[in-house]
Amino acid sequence: SKGNHRHYMLKEIYEQPIVVAQTLRSYLQRMEDQVTLPIPEFDLSTVKRVTIVACGTSYYAGMVAKYWFEQFARVPVDLDVASEFRYRQPVMEEGGLMIVISQSGETADTLAALRHAKAEGQTIAAVVNVPTSSMAREADLLLPTHAGPEIGVASTKAFTCQLAVLAALAANLARAKGKLNAAEEKAIVKHLSEAPAALNGALAYDETIADMAHLIAGARDVLYLGRGTDYPLALEGALKLKEISYIHAEGYAAGEMKHGPIALIDDAVPVIVIAPSGPLFDKTVSNMQEVQARGGKVVLISDYDGVQAAGEGCIATITMPKVHPLIAPLVYAVPVQLLAYHVAVAKGTDVDQPRNLAKSVTVE
Ligand code: F6R
Numbered sequence: 001s002k003g004n005h006r007h008y009m010l011k012e013i014y015e016q017p018i019v020v021a022q023t024l025r026s027y028l029q030r031m032e033d034q035v036t037l038p039i040p041e042f043d044l045s046t047v048k049r050v051t052i053v054a055c056g057t058s059y060y061a062g063m064v065a066k067y068w069f070e071q072f073a074r075v076p077v078d079l080d081v082a083s084e085f086r087y088r089q090p091v092m093e094e095g096g097l098m099i100v101i102s103q104s105g106e107t108a109d110t111l112a113a114l115r116h117a118k119a120e121g122q123t124i125a126a127v128v129n130v131p132t133s134s135m136a137r138e139a140d141l142l143l144p145t146h147a148g149p150e151i152g153v154a155s156t157k158a159f160t161c162q163l164a165v166l167a168a169l170a171a172n173l174a175r176a177k178g179k180l181n182a183a184e185e186k187a188i189v190k191h192l193s194e195a196p197a198a199l200n201g202a203l204a205y206d207e208t209i210a211d212m213a214h215l216i217a218g219a220r221d222v223l224y225l226g227r228g229t230d231y232p233l234a235l236e237g238a239l240k241l242k243e244i245s246y247i248h249a250e251g252y253a254a255g256e257m258k259h260g261p262i263a264l265i266d267d268a269v270p271v272i273v274i275a276p277s278g279p280l281f282d283k284t285v286s287n288m289q290e291v292q293a294r295g296g297k298v299v300l301i302s303d304y305d306g307v308q309a310a311g312e313g314c315i316a317t318i319t320m321p322k323v324h325p326l327i328a329p330l331v332y333a334v335p336v337q338l339l340a341y342h343v344a345v346a347k348g349t350d351v352d353q354p355r356n357l358a359k360s361v362t363v364e
Contacts, residue, residue, distance in 0.1 A: 006345075007152065007341075007345075007351045007352050008151040008152040008352045009152035009154055009156060009244070009337075009341055009351050009352055010341060010351075011152075012150055012151070012152050012156045012157045013156050013157070013203070013334065013337050013338060013341065014203060015147075015148070015157050016156070016157050016160050016199045016203075016330075016333075016334065017196040017197070017199040017200045017203070018196070019146060019147045019148055019157050019160075019161055020157075020160050020161055020164050020195055020196050020199060020330065021195075021196040022146045023144075023145050023146040023147065023161045023164045023165060024164050024168070024192055024193065024195065024196070025146075026038055026144075026146065027164070027165065027168035028168070028189050028192060028193060029189075030189065030193065033182070033185060033186040033189050033190075034185060034189065035168045035171040035172055035175070035185060035188060035189060035192075036168075036172070037141075037143065037168065037169065037172050038142075038143070038144070039141045039142070039143070042140075042141050043176070044097075044172055044173050044176035044177070045176040045177060045178075046095055047075060047095060047096075047097045047123075047173060047176070047177075048075070048093065048094075048095035048096065049075065049076050049077075049078070049093065049095065049096045049097070050069050050075055050076070050077045050078070050096075050097050050098075050099060050173075051077070051078040051079075051080070051085075051090065051092070051096060051097070051098045051099070051117065051122070052065060052066060052077060052078070052079045052080070052098075052099045052100075052101065053079075053080050053081075053082045053085050053098060053099070053100050053101075053110060053113045053114075053117075054081070054082060054100060054101035054102060054107075054110055055081060055082050055083065055102075055107050055109055055110055055361070056155070056239065057103075057154075057155040057158070057159050057236060057239060057240075058101040058102050058103060058107075058110075058155070058158075058159070058162060059079075059081050059082075059101070060159070060232040060233075060235050060236040060239070061101055061127075061159055061162035061163055061166060061232075062079055062099070062101050062166075063079060063231075063232035063235070064163060064166070064229045064232045064233075064329045065077075065099070065101075065163075065166035065167075065169075065170065066079050067228065067229050068166065068167060068170035068229075068326075069169075069170050069173060071170075072170045072171060072173070072174035072179060072180065072188075073170060073173040073174040073176075073177050073179055073180075074174075074177065074179055075173060075177065078090065080113075081109075082100075082107065082109035082110040082112070082113045083109040083364065085109075085113040085116070086112065086113060086116050092117060092120040092121065092122050094121065096117075096121075096122045096123070097122065097123050097124075097125060098113075098114070098117040098118075098122045098123070098124050098125070099124075099125045099126075099127060099166075099169070100113065100114045100124065100125070100126050100127070100128075100135055100139070101126075101127045101128075101162055101166070102126070102127070102128050102129075102133070102135055103128070103129045103130070103145075103147075103150055103155055103158035103162075104128075104129070104130055104133060104359070104360040105126065105128035105129070105130045105131075105132075105133020105134060105135040105136050106130070106133050106134055106135070106360050106362055107360065107361050107362070108361060108362050108363050108364045109361075109364050110135065111134055111135055111138075112364060114126070114135055114138060114139065115138070118138070123140050123141070124138070124139045124140045124141070125139060125140065125141045125142075125143055125169070126138075126139030126141070126142055126143065127143045127144075127145060127162055127165050127166060127169075128142070128143075128144065128145065129144070129145045129146075129147050129150065129158050129161065129162075131144055143165050143169060144165075145158060145161035145162055145164070145165055146161065147160075147161040150359075151352065151359075152351070152352045153243070153352060153353060153354055153357050153358070153359050154240055154243055154244050154337075154340070154351075154354070156333075156337050159236070159333055160199070160330045160333050160334075163329055163330050163333075164192065164195065164330065167188070167192055167326060167327075168192070171185060171188045188326065191324040191326045191327055192326070192327065194323065194324070194327060195327045195330050195331070198321050198323045198327060198330070198331045199330065199331060199334060201320070201321035201331075202320055202321065202331050202332075202334035202335060203334060203338075205318055205319070205320070205334075205335060205338070206338055208318065209318060209335060209338045209339055209342055210338075210342045210345075212299070212316045212318075212339075212342075213339070213342035213343045213345070213346040214346060215270060215297075215299065215315055215316055216241075216245075216247070216270050216299075216339065216343045217245070217247075217343050217346040217347050219247055219268065219269065219270050220247065220248060220268070221247070221248045221249070221250075221264065221268075221269050222238070222241060222247055222248070222249040222250075222269065222270050222271075222272065223238075223249070223250055223251075223252060223261060223264070223265075223269060223270075223271045223272070224237040224238045224241075224249060224250070224251040224252070224271075224272045224273075224274065224336075225251075225252055225253075225254040225257065225271060225272070225273045225274065225284065225287060225288070225291075226251070226253070226254060226273070226274040226275065226284070227253060227254045227255065227275070227280045227283060227284045227287075228280045229325070229328065229329045230274040230275065230276070230280075230284075230328070230329070230332065231251070231252075231253045231254070232329070233274050233329055233332050233333065233336060234251035234252065234253075234254075234272075234274055235251035236251070236333065236336060237249070237251060237272060237274070237336035237339070237340070238250050238251035239251075240336060240337060240340035241339070241340040241343060243340075243354050243357060244340055244341070244344040244349060244351050244354050245340060245343045245344040245347050245349055246347070246349060246354075246355075247343065247347075254273070254275075254283070254284045254287040254288070255283070255287060257287050257290060257291065258287075258290060262290065262291070262294065265291055265294045265295065265296040266294070266295055266296070267295045267296070267297055269296065269297075270297050270298075270299060270315070271288075271291050271296050271297065271298050271299070272298075272299045272301065272336075272339070273287075273288045273291075273298055273299070273300050273301065273302075274301045274302075274332055274336070275288070275300065275301070275302050275306055275310075276302055276303055276306060276320065276322075276323070276325070276328045276332065277302060277303050277305040277306040277309070277322070278325055278328075281302075281306060281309075281310075285309070285310045288300070288310065292313055292314075297315045298313070298314045298315060299314060299315060299316045299317070299318070299339075300314045300316075300317045300318070301317075301318045301320065301332060301335050301336070302317070302318075302319070302320065303319060303320050303321065303322040303323070304319055304322060305322065307319050318335045318339075320332060320334075320335065
């Protein structure tokens with residue numbers, strides 16, 4: 001049931017602190033300061049290359065994970081949307097690990113990619129939310145998310161749980177590859193275990209975000225900008241907004257703005273900038289200022305320091321708790337989801353059952 005919530009989507013957004021904690025519980029050994037997978041016998045040290053394949057929101061979780069696998073484990077990562085993977089004749093060498101990511105575990109293109117890679121001798125890991133699904137059954141290693149049933153067509157809690165599992169997998173791969181010492185692993189465990197409280201902190205901005213929905217609800221086009229792991233978040237924000245509010249939205253890597261999309265900027269196109277304070281902050285802010293110099297109306301999503309440093313001149317700001325960069329993608333998913341939700345509510349669209357969309361896409 002929806003409980004006290006008006007829509008399943010909102011209920012599922014609010015469940016995130018609990019289901020992320022639930023998911024992390026099966027991947028973190030707090031007492032030993034270790035990240036462990038629920039598949040102890042599998043030897044990740046032989047993995048030479050990772051291929052991540054998924055669709056939609058699950059693909060954006062994979063995009064975040066690519067940064068993590070390369071940063072922590074120094075293992076090269078290929079990333080494809082499932083509907084393209086087989087058609088580019090990918091090279092699949094020995095020692096390749098394919099990771100499929102899927103809430104339903106039934107998405108036709110992702111399942112077909114899994115089967116194709118398996119036939120080519122790749123080891124298959126499946127990050128799935130439905131443990132009885134086809135992908136869960138056909139994978140060599142099952143890495144479950146424990147988000148519980150997701151009813152709203154727009155994926156929310158499955159995404160943050162996927163990120164939690166993928167961070168754990170990245171840490172395991174890094175350890176297996178000799179790239180992670182005990183102190184670094186301890187730090188990862190610490191940061192990940194701070195995620196549920198930080199997600200709660202992010203949810204506290206629900207009303208603030210609801211109050212600014214009118215700034216976006218009248219727009220015909222919206223842009224989302226981010227850098228590093230905030231770039232996939234920008235793509236996810238745009239996807240969420242278009243699927244439930246039917247407003248045209250695009251996500252861009254902040255640095256790509258000046259290579260084309262900046263031509264779109266005027267005072268009718270709100271630009272949502274996702275920029276936690278940190279090493280990439282100044283670069284993203286300078287892209288944001290290029291937008292503002294052309295009359296663009298910016299909504300800045302950052303933390304207290306970021307909003308203090310760059311919030312002036314924005315039409316609105318959303319202040320997230322200050323978090324370690326590892327968990328920022330989980331935490332910043334919340335305002336992005338809430339913004340799409342409240343804009344859709346303001347427009348009166350059917351949030352849980354958007355037109356033309358199905359929860360599980362079982363045709364290619
Ligand atoms: C977006 C959304 C879709 C799914 C995509 C993959 O909110 O729900 O983009 O993420 O259809 O579905 P799964 O994860 O079930 O493979």
